[in-house]
Amino acid sequence: MVKTQDNNVESSSNLREQRLEKLAKLKEKGIDPYPYGFERTHRVGEIQEKFKDLEDGERTDFVASVCGKVHNQRNDWMFVDLFDEDGKLQLFSDAKTRPEELKELLPLFDKGDYIGVTGKIRKTPRGEVTLDIEKITLLSKTLQPLPEIVEGKKRRLGIADVETRYRQRYLDLIVNPESKDRLRKRALMVQEIRNYLDSRGFLEIETPILNTEAGGASAKPFITHHNTLDMDMYLRIATELHLKRLVIGGFERVYEIGRIFRNEGISIKHNPEFTSIELYQAYTDVTGMMDLTEEMLKYVCDKVLAKLKFEYQGTEIDFSKPFERISMQEAVKKATGKELFGVELNEAFEAHVEKTLIQPTFIYDYPVEISPLAKRHRDEAKSEAGFVERFELFIYGRETANAFTELTDPLDQKERFLMQGKQREEGDEEAHIYDQDFITALEYGLPPTGGMGLGIDRLAMFLTDAASIRDIIAFPTMKQQV
């Protein structure tokens, strides 16, 4: 069944009807079902931590006010599982001894409602930290029934339907703890990347998403239109060319973590909008970028997972050892016995080598034809053979990072763009576009610079063992429902 919110409202009308009646009764009693706040004295986690050492059955005079969402209720509101972002706190109210006010109110509450409660903390004879409800306040009345919550592993609960999980992510987050954990880990990961770079003198500077040209990568762009300027614009497909302009302007270490848009297929590894980080550092090169990338990934992995080895889809990925480093030509030669060059080399690499690179591996020395923004190799023989100073990092057979010694020669850059233009004429829709403004910028002087780009989503997939990119994007791109 297609599950739109409207359909839910429609088909759960009885359940919703009941709640609307309760809502009306609450209003009759002069109770605001959507009040403006609550004086919370403690979070659930603080209570659990503070009283974890109570003896079973021990009571205290400690009065706390906590608030959150009711996930479960047993025995006529005798036991209530209240959740805030920290987790669960059990509430207790004996039907026989509860005050008149509670007797009137509790039947009007439902699972899913937000409430605030005040009362003394104790531990039940079964060892559960519990708050005895003295006062209860409705904080938000819910009209939709809550799907079952996943708490134990004894029964299949939660929302299994992936379409509902993506379209109504809030429900997924409410009932499926692992979904919430993934997004939390992703946020932590991004935070640690910023910590790492900020502490090394990098500045995060935002560059435009709306552009008159979509450059810096080979990809099909999204087109949009600016009304006042009466001009078509492109959503960016990379942050590269603007960040390099910033280096030209004198910022020696810059980066941007931001959304990129590519008008291409959707798959387990591809979402039309995704997040990249690109960073540029003056006076270093591709080797410096390799060292930085490796160090940063190990740092972030350690901070997020507190370990350097992790399982991805049943395979152990090991960040604890030095990452493998091998040239593309060597890797292809090992696999096929052939010494190839140019586009052929890259094709052979993609066909025979890429999938085998499970543990983190830097592949370096790329053909110039597919690297229009990278500097030609400093080794003259390699340069003549058509190699540039570039690497890509592969993990689990997936391209995870891409870096080069940036091309700083404006005349060579112009040639490269022209070469791309030829490929475009030959039908390659995704060849890089000619960007005169960028060449002009280069003519003002880009210092020797190393640059690196990394897919935030793909890294997040690894660190959260997510099979699909949609599992680490809160609201993945979906078709409109009819």
Place this chain on the structure above:
RNA sequence: GCGCCAGUAGCUCAGGGGUAGAGCACUCGGCUUUUAACCGAUUGGUCGAAGGUUCAAAUCCUUCCUGGCGCACCA
């Protein structure tokens, strides 16, 4: 874009030509310090949509919608 698979109650799922099912949730009653509480009863459906075949379609056929996976493209 192509191929394969899926869509049945609020949730999780059975059923695959002959009265639309179960568990949980909801509602009511019982029990009353539970831990998936428990016991009993009631309620709940356009079987994704539209056509077709048939005495009869959730079931078979066609088309469409939405989603998943694989391939292609890409990061």
